[in-house]
Amino acid sequence: MNAPDADFIIIGSGPAGVSAAFPLIAAGRRVLMLDAGDDLGLQEENRSVRVLGSDLESLRVDDGSSPKLQTPVSRGILERFQRDAGISGNGFKPIGSLARGGLSNIWGAQISYLDAGDIADWPIDLASLQNSYERVAQRIGISTNADLTTGADGEAVLPLGATAAHVLRRHKAAKPADGSFRLFAAVNAILSEARPGRAACDLRGDCLYGCPSGAIYNSRHDLLLLRKSPHFCLLDNRRAVSLTRDLGWTVKTADGSSFSAPRIILAAGVLGTAALLTDLLPIGQQGLRLLNSPTLAIPLLSPARLLRSMTPTHSLAQLGLSLRYGDGASDYVTGAIYEVGSLPVQSFVNRMPLGRKAGRAAFELIAGSLLVATIYYPGDQSRSYIHRDATAKKGLTVRGGFTDGFEIRAEALKKALRREWKRLGLIQLPGASLAEPGIDAHFAGTLPMGETGPFGSSSDGELNLHPGLHVVDGSILPDLSSKYITMTIMANADRIAHRLAALEAPAAQ
Numbered sequence: 001m002n003a004p005d006a007d008f009i010i011i012g013s014g015p016a017g018v019s020a021a022f023p024l025i026a027a028g029r030r031v032l033m034l035d036a037g038d039d040l041g042l043q044e045e046n047r048s049v050r051v052l053g054s055d056l057e058s059l060r061v062d063d064g065s066s067p068k069l070q071t072p073v074s075r076g077i078l079e080r081f082q083r084d085a086g087i088s089g090n091g092f093k094p095i096g097s098l099a100r101g102g103l104s105n106i107w108g109a110q111i112s113y114l115d116a117g118d119i120a121d122w123p124i125d126l127a128s129l130q131n132s133y134e135r136v137a138q139r140i141g142i143s144t145n146a147d148l149t150t151g152a153d154g155e156a157v158l159p160l161g162a163t164a165a166h167v168l169r170r171h172k173a174a175k176p177a178d179g180s181f182r183l184f185a186a187v188n189a190i191l192s193e194a195r196p197g198r199a200a201c202d203l204r205g206d207c208l209y210g211c212p213s214g215a216i217y218n219s220r221h222d223l224l225l226l227r228k229s230p231h232f233c234l235l236d237n238r239r240a241v242s243l244t245r246d247l248g249w250t251v252k253t254a255d256g257s258s259f260s261a262p263r264i265i266l267a268a269g270v271l272g273t274a275a276l277l278t279d280l281l282p283i284g285q286q287g288l289r290l291l292n293s294p295t296l297a298i299p300l301l302s303p304a305r306l307l308r309s310m311t312p313t314h315s316l317a318q319l320g321l322s323l324r325y326g327d328g329a330s331d332y333v334t335g336a337i338y339e340v341g342s343l344p345v346q347s348f349v350n351r352m353p354l355g356r357k358a359g360r361a362a363f364e365l366i367a368g369s370l371l372v373a374t375i376y377y378p379g380d381q382s383r384s385y386i387h388r389d390a391t392a393k394k395g396l397t398v399r400g401g402f403t404d405g406f407e408i409r410a411e412a413l414k415k416a417l418r419r420e421w422k423r424l425g426l427i428q429l430p431g432a433s434l435a436e437p438g439i440d441a442h443f444a445g446t447l448p449m450g451e452t453g454p455f456g457s458s459s460d461g462e463l464n465l466h467p468g469l470h471v472v473d474g475s476i477l478p479d480l481s482s483k484y485i486t487m488t489i490m491a492n493a494d495r496i497a498h499r500l501a502a503l504e505a506p507a508a509q
């Protein structure tokens with residue numbers, strides 16, 4: 001190894017990478033962060049560019065995926081990943097990013113916390129994760145939606161939309177048809193009060209196209225803070241292409257540079273990390289098991305809110321829900337309910353069994369009473385594998401699928417949910433759909449912590465086969481509950497970085 005460029009090299013500037021960087025620099029460690037993206041996209045853009053795209057890419061044909069994935073920013077991020085990351089999909093949409101800030105540029109910002117049951121098989125205790133949850137929550141800013149007509153109890157709140165508030169009131173008034181059904185105000189990484197460099201949410205509901213005021217957390221915000229530290233250096237446009245070990249580790253980047261450190265921390269996202277490790281893991285015929293969350297989208301109508309106007313709020317998740325479908329600890333789905341009025345009319349019209357003109361007229365009439373629920377299953381309901389690409393010399397293909405009997409379970413769940421919708425005064429509209437695997441962007445489990453064998457890693461995310469190579473993104477989560485995953489990825493990265501910071505004395509400056 002050449003003279004080390006840093007004590008730690010972190011690859012990736014998404015939520016995982018920045019969460020690992022803070023504890024290390026606080027302990028005086030020199031951190032070099034390499035990212036495939038750059039600063040572009042941070043400039044103030046006017047609304048029409050954010051909505052339509054600088055090349056009018058929004059006017060391209062709707063490909064049936066979530067409206068969130070069709071905005072100009074999303075298309076730019078996902079298309080670059082699909083072009084340059086060396087990962088293709090077969091029955092699977094490989095969602096990933098090679099952009100500064102990673103997928104936090106386009107995420108939905110909904111927050112969930114795992115509990116003791118969710119991590120029963122992990123080699124860590126809940127208390128250590130909880131400390132990290134608290135630190136991360138303080139850093140990124142969290143708010144809960146609240147029905148302000150019923151008053152708030154001192155926590156950071158943003159107003160629930162009127163239709164969502166109506167549904168929540170109905171839920172509180174009548175017992176669920178299924179005793180395990182829970183409906184609650186969503187918790188999101190959105191600021192209700194301004195912080196340096198970030199404004200509070202202005203409730204204009206433009207969130208689909210990116211949040212120009214910085215109210216929605218994006219790990220780019222953290223980079224501004226990190227860059228103030230003399231111990232931190234971020235290098236843009238450095239796409240890592242290979243990792244080699246000598247006395248320490250050396251990373252080669254696509255522009256021909258190389259950087260060395262005793263320890264490397266991979267935070268390239270589950271698919272990005274797998275791509276980087278292709279030559280270092282014995283991926284055989286069977287492939288590398290990838291956990292993802294099968295996802296259902298269900299359009300709903302609240303007749304009581306027909307012809308009523310919408311009230312100001314953000315357009316991220318308004319309500320959260322969960323429902324059990326089996327007796328196993330992880331046999332429950334988690335979901336979110338969104339008000340639809342602020343989504344592009346076209347994405348609704350395309351999903352309705354109506355003509356274009358009739359669909360548009362219907363949308364305008366009922367927009368304020370429309371909701372959409374997205375439902376996530378746990379990762380054990382997926383059957384997805386990462387394979388070496390037989391046709392390319394270097395490259396991976398993800399084959400997506402569902403576990404046996406999944407469709408029967410999904411039908412039973414839809415039936416159970418229909419009873420809850422009825423109780424809540426909601427009508428399920430035609431057009432409920434199961435998303436192509438991958439669209440969920442909830443990935444985990446390729447390099448599980450605590451697993452022995454060539455694909456396992458330690459509780460510090462250090463790969464069994466490669467000492468000094470640590471992973472802090474979703475790859476190392478041993479299983480994938482149906483809950484939103486990013487808060488846990490960040491907390492686990494924070495937890496690991498605290499442990500790494502304590503391992504050895506800082507290098508002499």
Ligand SMILES: Cc1cc2nc3c(=O)[nH]c(=O)nc-3n(C[C@H](O)[C@H](O)[C@H](O)COP(=O)(O)OP(=O)(O)OC[C@H]3O[C@@H](n4cnc5c(N)ncnc54)[C@H](O)[C@@H]3O)c2cc1C
Pocket residue numbers: 011012013014015016017034035036037068069095096097098099100101102103104106107108109110111112238239240241267268269270272273276440441442473474484485486487489
């Ligand atoms: C539309 C959408 C909505 C979502 N909504 C939610 C939600 O509501 N709640 C939730 O919990 N999660 C949500 N997610 C998931 C969430 O975005 C991810 O879990 C999270 O971004 C993962 O963080 P990460 O840092 O591990 O990876 P990423 O965010 O993917 O970041 C990876 C980083 O690594 C860099 N990188 C990759 N490869 C290389 C390389 N070879 N060399 C150098 N750099 C590299 C990239 O440039 C990027 O900076 C959503 C995702 C999408 C797409």
Ligand code: SF4
Pocket residue numbers: 190200201202203204205206207208210211212213214215216313314315
């Ligand atoms: S409404 Fe959405 S886009 Fe506007 S400030 Fe709030 S979170 Fe950001």
